[in-house]
Amino acid sequence: MFDTSPQLDCGGRVLRLDRPRVMGIVNVTPDSFSDGGAHDTTDAAVAHGLQLVAEGADLLDIGGESTRPGAAPVSVEEELRRVVPVIQALAERTQVPLSVDTFKPEVMRAAVAAGAGMINDIHALRQDGALAAAAELGVPVVLMHMQGEPGSMQDTPQYDDVVAEVHRFLAERMFSAEMAGIAKKNLVIDLGFGFGKTTEHNMTLLARSERFVELGVPMLAGLSRKRSIGELTGREQPRDRVAGSVAAHLIAAQRGATILRVHDVAATVDALKIWAAVDAVPAPRVA
Numbered sequence: 001m002f003d004t005s006p007q008l009d010c011g012g013r014v015l016r017l018d019r020p021r022v023m024g025i026v027n028v029t030p031d032s033f034s035d036g037g038a039h040d041t042t043d044a045a046v047a048h049g050l051q052l053v054a055e056g057a058d059l060l061d062i063g064g065e066s067t068r069p070g071a072a073p074v075s076v077e078e079e080l081r082r083v084v085p086v087i088q089a090l091a092e093r094t095q096v097p098l099s100v101d102t103f104k105p106e107v108m109r110a111a112v113a114a115g116a117g118m119i120n121d122i123h124a125l126r127q128d129g130a131l132a133a134a135a136e137l138g139v140p141v142v143l144m145h146m147q148g149e150p151g152s153m154q155d156t157p158q159y160d161d162v163v164a165e166v167h168r169f170l171a172e173r174m175f176s177a178e179m180a181g182i183a184k185k186n187l188v189i190d191l192g193f194g195f196g197k198t199t200e201h202n203m204t205l206l207a208r209s210e211r212f213v214e215l216g217v218p219m220l221a222g223l224s225r226k227r228s229i230g231e232l233t234g235r236e237q238p239r240d241r242v243a244g245s246v247a248a249h250l251i252a253a254q255r256g257a258t259i260l261r262v263h264d265v266a267a268t269v270d271a272l273k274i275w276a277a278v279d280a281v282p283a284p285r286v287a
């Protein structure tokens, strides 16, 4: 039977989206909110990436600049120094698609040249030169919603209708990307949990995420260890938010997300196995 399920060609490495896929986070940063400094050397980051693949990650997201509010901006040179060697080594030592978490066109180009097959842009290609770079590179691109800028986005997030406003933003960014020559089959959307949103906004978006399936492209969900999970569970430390993160990502998967961006790959993979077992139960025969 011909398989018609969607897939992404990530620089020759195919990511099938016949079921929710787990994107393991590799932060090569000293200051990421939940694991800053844990993997901020090339060797440590590569070892962490290989560990996440061993735990079942279907792809990896390598980032060299923290996006948390108040994080120190990183120069192009420093970001290149952080991510390129990690991408090169992981491209040689694993077969899964590699994504680069950056909004800088220069980093996009160098990362793809080093072996990345996907661009993950929290600014949805709004930085100068980003649309053109992504169009030239021809790899899948994650377009994420953010209200404001990382430094101040969490001060007073406000929406008249968060679902409608995020939906309109993503539809507009998809249009801009297609006008720049990026094929729709290479687009992924992301509601941007925690990027200019209160916990109420995040939970409303999670509850209504099926609304975004109509945009006709894969949806990525990234709630892992975030502040909203902490607020709802009372878990102060991000590393203690695994169960809440897994629950949130399962709900996201059930409501249309097919890429789950997580720190805790093994726990997420286990949860998806239970979900898949239930999902495989045939529908009751109509009497």
Ligand SMILES: Nc1nc2ncc(COP(=O)(O)OP(=O)(O)O)nc2c(=O)[nH]1
Residues within 6 Å of the ligand: 025, 027, 029, 031, 032, 033, 034, 063, 065, 066, 067, 068, 101, 120, 121, 122, 142, 144, 190, 192, 193, 220, 221, 222, 223, 261
């Ligand atoms: N597409 C996408 N990319 C993202 N990049 C970073 C973070 C923040 O998480 P993390 O990378 O763990 O922290 P930091 O930005 O502090 O490195 N969240 C997302 C997200 O939700 N979606």
